[in-house]
Amino acid sequence: MANSEARTSSDAAQVLGGEYQVFLSFRGPDTRAGFTDFLYHSLVEAGVRVFRDDEELRIGDVISGSLQHAINSSKMYIPIFSRTYASSKWCLWELKHIADNVSKSKGKKSILPIFFDVEPDDVKLKTPQYEKALRKHAKKFPDEVKAWRVALAAVGKIKGLNVKSSPAEIVNLVVGMVLEKLETKQETMTKHLVGLDDRVEHLKKSLDVSNLDVHLIGIFGMGGIGKTTIAKLVFNQLSSHFGKFCSFLENVRERSSTEEGIVKLQKKLLSDIGFGSMEKVEDSAKGMKRIGEILVNKKVLVVLDDVDNKEHIKKLIGISKLHSGSRIIITTRDTTILKVEGFKGEILQYEMQKMDNGPALQLFCQHAFGRDFPSNDLYGLSSKIVSFMGGLPLALEVVGSSLKEIKNKDHWEETLDKLRKVPEEAVLEKLMISYDKLTSHQQEIFLDIACFFFKEKKTDASYVWDICHCYPKGGIKVLTERCLIKILEGEEFWMHDQLIALGRQIVRDKSKDCLGKQSRLWIVEESLKIIRTEERKDNVQMLQIVRPPNNIEITNEEFERLQNLRCLKLNRGTYVGDFTRGRRI
Secondary structure: OHHHHHHHOHHHHHOOOOOOOEEEEEOHHHHHHHHHHHHHHHHHHOOOOEEEOOHHHOOOOOOOHHHHHHHHHOOEEEEEEOOOHHHOHHHHHHHHHHHHHHHHOOOOOEEOOEEEOOOHHHHOOOOHHHHHHHHHHHOOOHHHHHHHHHHHHHHHOOOOEEEOOOHHHHHHHHHHHHHHHHOOOOOOOOOOOOOOHHHHHHHHHHHOOOOOOOEEEEEEOOOOOOHHHHHHHHHHHHHHHOOOOEEEEOOHHHHOOOHHHHHHHHHHHHHHOOOHHHOOOOOHHHHHHHHHHHHOOOOOEEEEEEEOOHHHHHHHHOOOOOOOOOEEEEEEOOHHHHOOOOOOOEEEEEEOOOOOHHHHHHHHHHHHOOOOOOOHHHHHHHHHHHHOOOOOHHHHHHHHHHOOOOOOHHHHHHHHHHHHOOOOOOHHHHHHHHHHOOOHHHHHHHHHHHHHHOOOEHHHHHHHHHHOOOOHHHHHHHHHHOOOOEEOOOOEEEOOHHHHHHHHHHHHHHHOOOHHHOOEEOOHHHHHHHHHOOOOOOOOOEEEEEOOOOOOEEEHHHHHOOOOOOEEEEEOOEEEOOOOOOOOO
């Protein structure tokens, strides 16, 4: 009995610190090797703490203490009703305990039934499917069968999910419903994840959420190597241990370049952990003080992504002692910022290594061929191209996507030849190969996003491109397919910072560092300098004056020298004159 119970409760060993959240009740021979296993692993990967019982391993007629504890501690129950579910006394015992727990919880616990190859009427005992099994049980467990009938009828009435055509779709739906019900915070992940499992497990082990000490871990490495991706994976898998007290702050380096940006990040952190509606953060000093006051009393999980200044760390996690059990994850390209003065806790460092050849080839092929391996005729070229990528996920994705559906070996040979001439550390030059494959209109859209429309609404930018006949619908589709941009849930553009750097470098190189010849000006000081000069600047197409220093005044006459201006982005300042007279901006 002891050995059997240890085996049955093996999933308990995977739970670090805390109770279970979801209890899976299922009939092993029906679904263990397929649907249930898929659902279990999908929930675990989403950061949910799951107890998976297997009634086939149990001995005797008494429900064990560990099983009762798992049922009592869980917040959500997923019985997977299958053809022989009612044939198992263990499944029926579990269901009875589950129904009792939910009825006593006063709405704090819930059941999500899944009907696998059976109908709700079968569970409600309106058909012979489960009725036959109960009659057999009645000979040995007459009193228990009465309670089991009540539990089956009650749970059968609950609206659930019917598995018929696509089990994968049902699993994804269940995971989403569970995360919503548990209010577990999750970061959106890319579809193609390769070779990260061991790294994620190593980081989770290092962070050890069962330990009450405070841990800060810095994930460092070059741009485009996958630091943000692995931080999101770890965040998703650990967030359930911290309830609502979790916050993922992305692109800190870029967003914290101004005092206003830091304050916005502080407000987001406070909002994420449930204090935003009460807070009025007037400046970063007050924000840091308030964050410190809260974090000293709350166990939190906070990720600061892409940090390049240790002062920003202080302003975003405070300078007070953090609550026991808190975990801070920082991604950076500079290890010196991880020496945070005043931080009371263990500071760990984890170097993000480049991908090994095997996973690198797999990732490349997923983007180039839509599968894990290359076609036979392009196997050699694929392997050679991957070898020149230096194990950099961003480059593998972008270059692989640029070769998608291209079967002409000459194109592949040309790409390989270009990569041979690029130094291993020259990331932007490798990305440039994909930019060169774009049409002129697609290149213009790419540069506009890199310089101006990053994190802007797709519809707003499309107005500009429509007027300029850049064919935005097709262009955006191509850029998305080639992994050069992404469209976020709010229909906003997103671009990796290495690709932003590439786009801006292209603009500067074309003008040979002469501001008057530069097509796009995104730095306020440079925009003001160009506007103040009296000669015409016919090359300037896009210009931005956002949050100018002091209260400046700009006249229409100064803008008239920019005859080919097609996009003007203004915020603050005083503008005198009719800016739309005789032109379309």
